[in-house]
Amino acid sequence: MTKPLIEIRGLYKVFGDKPKSVIDRVQAGDSKDQILAETGHTVGLKDINLSINKGEIFVVMGLSGSGKSTLIRHFNRLIDPTQGQILVEGTDVMKFGVKELEEFRRHKMSMVFQRFGLMPHRNVIDNVAYGLEVQGLSKQDRLSKANQWLETVGLNGYGEQYPSQLSGGQQQRVGLARALCTDAEILLMDEAFSALDPLIRSEMQDQLIELQQKLHKTIIFITHDLDEALRLGDRIAILKDGELVQQGTPDEILLHPADEYVEAFVKDVNRARALTVETVMQPPAYRITAETIDEALIQMKKLKGDYAYHVTEDGYQGIVTQESLQDASLDKSVDGFSDDIYETVPEISPDAAIETVLPETMACDYSLPVVDEEGNLKGELERSAVAEIFVDHAVDPEIKKAG
Template sequence: MAEPLIQIENLYKVFGKNPASVMTLVHEGRSKEDILAETGHTLGLKNINLTINKGEIFVIMGLSGSGKSTMIRHFNRLIEPTEGVIRVENTDVMKLSAKELEQFRRHKMSMVFQRFGLMPHRTVLDNVAYGLSIQGVDKAERNGKAREWLETVGLAGYEEQYPAQLSGGQQQRVGLARALCTDAEILLMDEAFSALDPLIRSEMQDQLIQLQEQLHKTIIFITHDLDEALRIGDRIAILKDGEMVQQGTPDEILLNPATGYVEAFVKDVNRARALTVETVMKPPARRITADTIGEALEQMKRIRGDYAYYVSDDGYQGVVTQQALEDANSETPFEEVVEAIPHVAPDAILESVIPETLESQYSLPVVDEEGELKGELSRRSLAEVLGDAESQTAAESSDNRG
């Protein structure tokens, strides 16, 4: 069950000489443009409410000026809100004293910056160990931990290099290792990969996903790139002009955009690369559990269609057709009428299973790591979610087995 770690309630931020003086206009619902024209104040965030769960990658995304970087700086109070509550593990961050806030920043949260934020006069090892040195950890211990994290991010052997000697991707790995080295529970990543070349950026996304599978940190990731958000986020919040217009899982946002703005955002996304089989599959309605030919025929009569998936005590075994059952006799071993066909995993990316789906005369069984039948993936379901003409044609011309 999801365990809330960070809670943001009724968060507002107004930039200007006297923010409190314009809050009446904000609460009246006046637009950002009107407030700026009338008062000279800029509305940065408006009534943000969200909960971030422990151990998830929560992505905050939007275009330039949407308020996403403003929001992330509220989590550790680098920016003070005009109104609102920020709780981390039920601690009201707004009530921390200056000393308590300093300790909170040192031990609870770490940041990874867009432009790496490395100190050019320090070696890679010293950069990674810097956070621990601020915490007062002795040199031997902090260097030992720094070496471990450099090995984890693939930079063992670079300890004595300087940032200028590294590529952009290597520098960002140093920044990531530095943030992880303090063992902070929460990782704040502000456009961390956006300065990288596309190929290196993709590699860093892969590495972050792999690290998260091991570490289970709570990661708040800021990006303007929807493809990046969909790829790495467990949940996503989309901002527009300081307001949160939608919050949900990647498939919820992709398949059910809440506003025209979000719909325009997701319009050009390659769904085949963004969605998994689990988001498209249907429940496995056709299921045979019988042990004999006669029992199987009886079950088949109650199933819509002329085939079903055979499931035993050991899990999914294959496909049984009505024709094969009718052609068999009472002496035929049941195993002989079971046809082995490829199955797919629930977490498989749709793009990887399109050929199998279109070529198979049956809906593909979706089977998890334990061998349990979780669903079925048909040509028609694939065509509906992808909106692909080729897939749709294949579905409509099928023999209605899908």
């Protein structure tokens, strides 16, 4: 199994004059409010354990005060933990000296801020090239590279403009281009789109998804917006009062909230829009692989169902019923499989949102075949499975907090 790119182990952060003096109380379970009242120290993070894989978008979300922005600033040591380890490719960044930390920040991690973080006295091209200037690249090389990234984020021709001349969405594109320009493997994005109006925010989300499909960066994305987390995240971690209450894939968070806090987050989400067919499909119940009608009829009679998916070496062919096979077997004019033998049932993609296939699912007498781009049968979508996602489930008390 591939090792995670980033590991956070037993991370605690206490703000105050003598943070280490209250760690024992934090670990003993004293509440955040109690520690603040009795010691004057604020618990920012408590026993955070995370692993982040190379090339994934890992979203950390929570309400204001949950510790998410405090957490992201630990990755590049803008904040040092009171206790715990931060490992990147197996190396503990807490052991870096000043020079090593500078190199790490210049080459390994870039950051995109909520309020853009652009230098108003520099034009756009110089803002984008700033990280390369710090790295020591020649002016010609850094401007050439910066122009390439401006074109990538859709700002070709804006290099001589100043930040004040740009819209909010354009400014954030400059910030994104600046972060990408250094070729850093890891991108930290702290509420990067939250200052934008909804339409521009949606466009920036689209652009990030599109860029990620080409670049395969490791992105740690902070947000308070669950819809944004579900749209962007390969995996999501949810914080509350400095503690990690659940982590998992978007569908795990949606369908199996770990506690009432997470359940309150997900209760108003349009699940049919957020979930894909792949998340709720089942393995095909009955397959037939025969090459002739008679062989198919023999296989069908051994099955419990009255219909099955016909699959050959060329992939999924269609749905056949016992009745249609019997009729075809008795009809001497039928020479083999044809469109007349298969039921008229739409094929659906595993990547399709449930919302887009809802009418077909509800109208069809059969479970819909889920077929990938290569024509392979990946599963079946049952009407009951689709109906199930609209049912509110009580939180399972056996679900433990993710660690």
